[in-house]
Amino acid sequence: MNSPKVVRIIVLLIVLSIVGGVLKIYGSIVGGSKSVFVDAATSIANTIAILMILKFFKEGMEPPDKDHHYGHHRLAIGGSISMLMLYSFVAGVVTVDLINSLGKAYKVGYESPIYASIAIVPYGLAVLIAKRSYSIVSSYGGFTAIELIESIVSILSSFGGAAISYIIDFSGAIVLTGYLFYELVENLRQVVIAISDVAPKDVIDRIIRVAEDFGVDVERIRVRRIIENIYHGDIVIKIEPGIPIEEAHSVADTIEKELRKQGIDVVVHVEPSKES
Template identity: 35%
Template sequence: MRARGLPAVVLLSLAGAAVKIYGSLAYGSRALLVDALTCVASLVSLAAVVWYLSIASAPPDEDHPYGHHRLRYGGALASLSAYMFAAGFSAAVLAASTGGYRVGGESSLAALVGGGFYAAAVLAARGLDPVLRVYAGFTASELVESVVTAASSWLGSSLGYLYDLAGGALVLAYLLYEAVETHRRLLRVFSDTAAPRRLYELVEREARLRGLEPLRLRLRMLDEARCSGDLIVVPERGMPLDVADILADELRQEMEARGCDLVIHVGVQERREAAAGGGGLGVGPAGSPQARGAGPGVAGAASMAAESGGSS
């Protein structure tokens, strides 16, 4: 995590929230009140994001042998929960305000000043950890909310409260839209999607540069920057198996340095089976390289590799 800009994000978010909360309480705008409730949710989610980023940096242990990288997304889930709570409370406030109320003209100024602080916070957050970009996505809604709130509260103070109430409903609708989009992004992260094709091509190229022919390669994304998977390779003809093991270990270390945790199986029996079945690397329906005629699964390939005398 690049944390140098994090204090700026925290201070700017606090300043924006303080201005909007004060304005909503002092000047009576329901649109600004909905805006202020999202500010409270924003502060709660920021605290959760920072907490989960800190525990995600812990080294691998017995329960998490691949590390704690995905715990970072606990902050994104907390953000989603906090904003949904704010959305429910806002809906109740708007429903209770249909009988009429007075809107102070200063509400629009408070919305604009608070929005200015949040604009700076969004710019700072987008340059940090990918999880903070989820927070930045929600915080970006504060900018839209500030513009809508400023306009609706000004109209509410000048022409009638219904304009301010409509502005609050628009802010609430946008908040719900952002929640749905964040849910979709998190679902993609947690669904073990295949790595981009460029990563497949990188692994294949690095393997062939070392005289190792890939027979099957499977990669999945752990988060936006790291992946894991397994690779079955056979050495070129005439290469001793101990040399192939050394080269496979070198390949594993190279890919680990690039953010990809690979389990590599080396054997010669797979070459004979691939030659007999016409196997080799192909491209699956989703565009990711898959094995054709690779025969056994990972566990079976591992045992066959052990029987044939080589594994790494």
């Protein structure tokens, strides 16, 4: 991961998110649309979320120290967890608001669909940038994609609310809230997978290939993803009995170094093969 580049991308996303959020908040206050309100509330969460992602990403880049021997990589997951918290909070606020206004007629102004329409531009750009970026940022892209979908739903329903009946606007707000809950469940699943010590098949294959390149067989592999493309683990390799310890150590050392270059930080344990 190229840290200054990621930070620059995140700063750009923050600016886009603030611009989009301000437009939506203004549209929901002036026009009185409930669907644009749901939209605006999630956009506030969106902006705070990207700030949290930046904070945890920077902390995660810190090198190993006395209390974190393996480095601080997993602190970056704090960004995803903050995002879940913020959107859950918004889901609660919005649900209470919708329950309270159930069955009460209200007026929707055309300002709501107009400002929600303009907000599509900055959010559209943010989604495009985030989706093409590193996975820490692309999970943010998932939530920002809600902002886009929300913009479209809230434009249509608030327009219907202004032109025909508030019920159309209210229905739009319910649909948006339902989708927010769905995304929360999806993202919780992804965070749980991210911390589940998964051992991807292609990483196992890569370890075996590197060992074979140095002419040794691998007896056992334990590897787990720490974050993104960083892995930790230990492997046991077989070396012919009778080979001097210096030579065996040198092979183990070379394999460790080669794997470390690929982001795989493993301890190599040497055992004599038992064929004799």
